[in-house]
Amino acid sequence: MLVVNNVSKQFGNFSVLEDINIEFNNGVYGLLAPNGAGKTTLIKMLVTLLFPTKGEILYNGTEITGLDEKYRDVLGYLPQEFGYYKNYSPEQYLLYLAALKGIHKKQAKERISELLRLVNLEEASQKKMKKFSGGMIQRVGIAQAMLNDPKILILDEPTAGLDPKERARFRKLLTELARNRIVILSTHIVSDVESIANEIIMIKDKAVLYKDNTENISNLLEGKMYETEVDFSEATTFRERYTSIAEKRENGKMKFRFVANGEPHTEWKSVTPTLEDVFLYAYADGITLNGASV
Amino acid sequence: MSRKKPHIPFPNEKVMEREIEAIISRGLDPTPSFGRYLLTMYRQIGFRYIFRDATEIAFTLFLSIIILTFLSISVGNYAAFEQGNLYTWIFGWSPALYMIMAYFFFMNKKQSPIYEVEMTCKYNMYQLAAFRMLFFGLVAMLMNGFMIFLIASEYQLNFYFAFILSTTSLFLFATLFLYAQLKMKSLISKLAVIAGWGLINMFLSYFSSEVYQTILQQIPFYVYGVISICGFILYYKHLKKLTVYARAKGVV
Known part of the structure; x- marks a missing residue:
């Protein structure tokens, strides 16, 4: 050991x-x-x-x-x-x-x-x-x-x-x-x-x-990880409100994979968080996750 | 029933110390002597890999001898060598070959592309260096001897005196060099030690040439012999310290 x-x-x-x-x-x-x-x-x-x-x-x-x-x-x-x-x-x-x-x-x-x-x-x-x-x-x-x-x-x-x-x-x-x-x-x-x-x-x-x-x-991001599509014009505002983990253009819109605390919107799709999501979220500036097992 | 107090023999200090030493020596692995350690390392690794860069070493040595020879000849053209002057020259320049080998193949080793990998192997660079530096010291001594032999036939020097003078100088410098490596941290101070040897000798032979010559020649033969042996022992002890240097100081 x-x-x-x-x-x-x-x-x-x-x-x-x-x-x-x-x-x-x-x-x-x-x-x-x-x-x-x-x-x-x-x-x-x-x-x-x-x-x-x-x-x-x-x-x-x-x-x-x-x-x-x-x-x-x-x-x-x-x-x-x-x-x-x-x-x-x-x-x-x-x-x-x-x-x-x-x-x-x-x-x-x-x-x-x-x-x-x-x-x-x-x-x-x-x-x-x-x-x-x-x-x-x-x-x-x-x-x-x-x-x-x-x-x-x-x-x-x-x-x-x-x-x-x-x-x-x-x-x-x-x-x-x-x-x-x-x-x-x-x-x-x-x-x-x-x-x-x-x-x-x-x-x-x-x-x-x-x-x-x-x-x-x-699982630290369980229930906080979502995907949704947003118009290009609203993308900047969306980024300011939520922590975007990944983004891509799809069907003429911006598709966001993001972290949100609080009540989800109806159009948001809940997704299973991955290690990469936690990694990107944990190292985003000024963010700390609770419930960490150290 | 009579209650008699049992007598328990209590060991004295000497017995306790002896018992403690016995327990420790049984519990610990025996530490081999430095000589045995070097021999085991040599047997396990072999000459080929301890001197992986043998061709480069041989080339550097060859080039250094040529440069030093031409340097001596050109200096000789300007200032005719007298016998006494030559002894001063031998004392000052005897560590030159060792200095070159030690600088390029030890001090410079940190620049090696595989330094980190070599340092994490069972036998790391410092342990190998102990063997290599011992070898460098002995090779430098023999090469100096050979060159003095050639000079002695030309200038009618006392070969034995010149050789012991050269060996004394070589091991004094080698010990100083290793001491600087082990104790000094900055590269500049390590280089200053190397440069210092040359500068002090040049200064002494230039400004008080006669006094310096007289001192060097007045010291009896056997004193040089004793200094040489002591120098070699000190050098050997410093080489031993080199094998545990990484453990004591960290290497990066």
């Missing part, structure tokens, strides 16, 4: 995170917040690249910095800006990292061919990575994070650059992996985590806003 205990992080006088408390058990955790909310800072603390200014992070009861290489031995990490050596092939690159992870060469070779098959890069295993597309590079990154069969797999924006087919494949892979490990996935793309995360963690104003499963978080 990985425990974040009263963790705060400051850079000089600038506070990024304050009093964060989270417990991670086996399963997929979606760390969901807009850019700049402190996701990467939290992730960097979880992988020992940064240290908390206050508080502690424990793995099975011991502080992770004290565990040193024993912690890194069970850790897999894909950073947001994943670097690689351009003249290396995926196989060379993974062999190098496998050595740094203390994996014996014979074992590493077997694991690498297994992983390259898993991320669909088997045929490109000998090609130089400088010729790779963004999606291919990202898949090499995912493979390197899984090299040591980690107990804690932390992925910062892992689906950046992946096409829809690769994203679906990746989600399937994570669900499979999460059966016997902690998978923490940081993203600002709701669909990446909506269907696979056991728990969603949202960060706002330097603190954990919600930590619950998708259903419970979506």
